[in-house]
Amino acid sequence: MAGTWLLDISVRFPTFDTVFPVNSLETRLPMASGYTSVNHPLHFSRPPTAPLQPPTAHNTPTPTPFHRKPGVCLTTSKQNAFHRKPGVSPMDAGDDLFTREDPIFTNKELLEISHLPGEGRIVGRDDEIADLATAVNPAIFGQSPSNVLIYGKTGTGKSLCAKYVSQRLVNTAGEEGVNATFAYVDCAQDTTETQAVQTIAEGVNDPEHTGINVPDKGLSTSTYYKRLWRILDQRYDVVLIILDEIDKLDDDAILMQLSRAGEAGKITDCKLGVIGISNKIQYKDRMDERVKSSLCEREFVFPPYDADQLRAIMQARSDAFHDDVLEPSTIPRAAALAAREHGDARKAIDILRYAGEIAQANGEPTVREEFVTQARERAETDRFRELIRGSTPHSRYVLQALALLSLSNGRQDGFRTSRVYEIYENICRQEGSDSLSLRRVRDLLKEHAFLDIIEQSKHSGGSAEGSYTKHQLLEDPAVVKEVLTEGSDR
Numbered sequence: 001m002a003g004t005w006l007l008d009i010s011v012r013f014p015t016f017d018t019v020f021p022v023n024s025l026e027t028r029l030p031m032a033s034g035y036t037s038v039n040h041p042l043h044f045s046r047p048p049t050a051p052l053q054p055p056t057a058h059n060t061p062t063p064t065p066f067h068r069k070p071g072v073c074l075t076t077s078k079q080n081a082f083h084r085k086p087g088v089s090p091m092d093a094g095d096d097l098f099t100r101e102d103p104i105f106t107n108k109e110l111l112e113i114s115h116l117p118g119e120g121r122i123v124g125r126d127d128e129i130a131d132l133a134t135a136v137n138p139a140i141f142g143q144s145p146s147n148v149l150i151y152g153k154t155g156t157g158k159s160l161c162a163k164y165v166s167q168r169l170v171n172t173a174g175e176e177g178v179n180a181t182f183a184y185v186d187c188a189q190d191t192t193e194t195q196a197v198q199t200i201a202e203g204v205n206d207p208e209h210t211g212i213n214v215p216d217k218g219l220s221t222s223t224y225y226k227r228l229w230r231i232l233d234q235r236y237d238v239v240l241i242i243l244d245e246i247d248k249l250d251d252d253a254i255l256m257q258l259s260r261a262g263e264a265g266k267i268t269d270c271k272l273g274v275i276g277i278s279n280k281i282q283y284k285d286r287m288d289e290r291v292k293s294s295l296c297e298r299e300f301v302f303p304p305y306d307a308d309q310l311r312a313i314m315q316a317r318s319d320a321f322h323d324d325v326l327e328p329s330t331i332p333r334a335a336a337l338a339a340r341e342h343g344d345a346r347k348a349i350d351i352l353r354y355a356g357e358i359a360q361a362n363g364e365p366t367v368r369e370e371f372v373t374q375a376r377e378r379a380e381t382d383r384f385r386e387l388i389r390g391s392t393p394h395s396r397y398v399l400q401a402l403a404l405l406s407l408s409n410g411r412q413d414g415f416r417t418s419r420v421y422e423i424y425e426n427i428c429r430q431e432g433s434d435s436l437s438l439r440r441v442r443d444l445l446k447e448h449a450f451l452d453i454i455e456q457s458k459h460s461g462g463s464a465e466g467s468y469t470k471h472q473l474l475e476d477p478a479v480v481k482e483v484l485t486e487g488s489d490r
């Protein structure tokens with residue numbers, strides 16, 4: 001029986017390869033917010049005596065020049081094959097083995113995801129930036145900023161805007177004579193309380209001034225806290241702590257400590273504000289009530305970008321390329337693709353970068369629209385990998401179950417929760433792990449739906465069956481398979 005066979009043999013990923021025709025699924029995401037202008041004046045309100053300063057040098061974009069490390073830029077480009085001027089030896093004219101000019105990119109860093117764009121390059125987030133600024137505004141007077149929780153789907157600019165506003169706040173506070181800073185923690189990296197507090201303490205410390213040492217490891221959690229509190233009181237009036245991907249923390253312990261540090265008397269001279277960021281809308285439901293009440297003073301949801309916004313975001317970075325290298329249809333095409341699917345700026349920028357790399361690898365002088373299609377596939381795999389980075393094994397098992405169902409049954413209108421749960425339980429057995437309750441698995445499915453990895457639809461089975469939910473992978477099951485098997489290949 002096909003079903004039994006599926007359950008028996010296909011719970012481990014390598015068995016995917018036995019398999020069935022895969023229909024790639026169309027993904028979609030039509031919703032998007034209103035589009036606002038490219039520039040966004042950001043006014044922190046100040047005491048009446050202090051006039052508003054124009055943006056400082058810190059706020060203006062500082063394009064990083066393209067620094068080529070000598071001897072490093074060897075590419076596979078056909079164009080870059082060994083060209084030597086006749087009659088000129090390498091010793092005379094320099095060694096032509098290596099490409100000295102990148103024919104496509106002039107400043108590729110602008111397309112790196114870690115690049116923090118400056119004023120004028122952040123598009124369509126005026127309202128969100130203004131809201132965030134209002135929430136943390138008291139910090140520039142040395143008062144407690146509001147604690148903030150930012151939600152939104154992946155690539156909607158949450159991390160970017162949180163860092164951007166924090167940096168500008170630090171600058172403005174400095175102009176007001178308030179000593180402020182911010183610390184950034186990637187909680188997918190620092191999942192334990194100890195790792196997170198160590199990262200914060202190290203980030204705000206300057207051992208030359210404080211005389212305090214914050215080693216990478218080796219101290220107890222409480223010792224790290226003690227050092228953190230001492231550093232804060234010694235050095236700062238106000239500190240913002242950005243806890244990015246906050247849902248990846250093992251527990252709420254650090255949130256409790258940070259949100260109560262002042263009232264518990266751990267710090268006396270320094271005010272703390274926490275900006276929590278998550279792409280899991282249900283994260284708050286899991287929070288301890290006390291933490292929730294102090295951490296969620298302000299909440300903001302960042303909507304996905306529409307095609308116009310994505311186009312403007314990419315256009316603002318087109319100086320990553322040499323003049324005339326980008327064909328006119330390239331950016332509109334990439335924007336349309338990225339907007340139709342997820343409204344994700346990271347994916348849009350990735351598509352542009354990969355399209356450039358494809359041109360480079362093929363020795364093409366321009367980035368053509370057709371490269372965008374190839375680049376999209378790679379960006380999609382990267383995006384999914386990033387989406388499930390740091391997710392729990394059970395969250396992955398649930399996806400694995402859906403991917404198995406999709407691959408073995410072809411294109412359907414989805415699978416009922418009971419069916420997904422059945423396969424999930426088999427996967428758990430195979431992995432030697434206790435399965436979670438049906439209720440928890442429903443929650444995991446909801447989280448995947450929020451991230452647009454799957455789509456859920458409600459159905460009515462009439463009086464006999466009642467209503468039920470069906471789940472459908474929106475990601476291409478082959479991409480899901482590829483990414484989920486990466487670990488097992490190693």
Ligand SMILES: Nc1ncnc2c1ncn2[C@@H]1O[C@H](COP(=O)(O)OP(=O)(O)OP(=O)(O)O)[C@@H](O)[C@H]1O
Pocket residue numbers: 112113114115116117121122123124125152153154155156157158159160161278279313345346349
């Ligand atoms: N409004 C924007 N203008 C310019 N660049 C943007 C904008 N929004 C996002 N980006 C760029 O897109 C990429 C993704 O943005 P960001 O990391 O802030 O997304 P995110 O909402 O934090 O996503 P995730 O939930 O996956 O962490 C970054 O490189 C960022 O610089």
Ligand SMILES: [Mg+2]
Pocket residue numbers: 158159160244277
């Ligand atoms: Mg982020």
